[in-house]
Amino acid sequence: MATLHVLSHSPFADTRLTSCLRLLGSQDALLLCGDATYALTQATPPRSALEAHINTFELYALEEDVSARAITLPDWVRRVDYAGFVELSIRFDRVNTWL
Template sequence: MSTLHVLSHSPFGDDRLTSCLRVIGANDALLLTGDAVYALQPGTAPCSELKARGLKLFVLAEDVQARAIEVPGWAKAIDYPAFVELSIHYDKVNSWL
């Protein structure tokens, strides 16, 4: 069973990203929204961890644009309609509230 994990909190304020990475499976994907996109800041531990993991990683384009963060080549920026499509593609959606 595949899961789309959705994170919206900054990785610098709590440990949701760390907890998510402990349970994410090979068939799962991760979508960063809101302040969670700060995990893509170059030179930070969260960015290094995400890159090293080689996950299926998506980010909401609107959120990276609002925070002036560049999307690395190993992540894919998507819009809201693509977010809906992702939600349908995976068996479950787990929002890390």
């Protein structure tokens, strides 16, 4: 079953991103929101980890959180607003929020 994984915690504070990346399948997607969007900061280990999986799964970032943190998204990350977040939640069979 396809799963949308939602991360909101900073990748610099714990290992949730690393754990999540190990579990993602080709039909899954990852949505970064809140402080998890810092994983997209250039020249950091979390960004490198995401880059290593570019063609493995779909990667999304919540527009409001990206803008609030002044992060420049690479072209391989899709921006979504809150309505897009809801659409993703409906599209996937399951939603796993990494609390």
